[in-house]
Amino acid sequence: MHKPLIKIDDKHVPLYRIVWVADLPHFCGEEDCVREGYYEVRLDVDDSIWTHHADRDRVIEALNQWCGDPREDGDMGGEPEF
Ligand SMILES: [Zn+2]
Known part of the structure; x- marks a missing residue:
């Protein structure tokens, strides 16, 4: 089993709290923006975590491991059963 917990920007976050992860770095054009170049990880509690590219990946x-096809655990390369 994969642990449903990941550390992002010094915070341990349960994967099931993540709604979405930005594909592109933040840019809003605000002169005093401190999030520019960071990737947003949206949480379901009306909050976000901001992180850099490597962490985003x-x-x-x-998330892919956690949300992925459970058949990929265990019998690797097996034919799907119908
Ligand atoms: Zn901004």
């Missing part, structure tokens, strides 16, 4: 990988 790590989050997506963890």
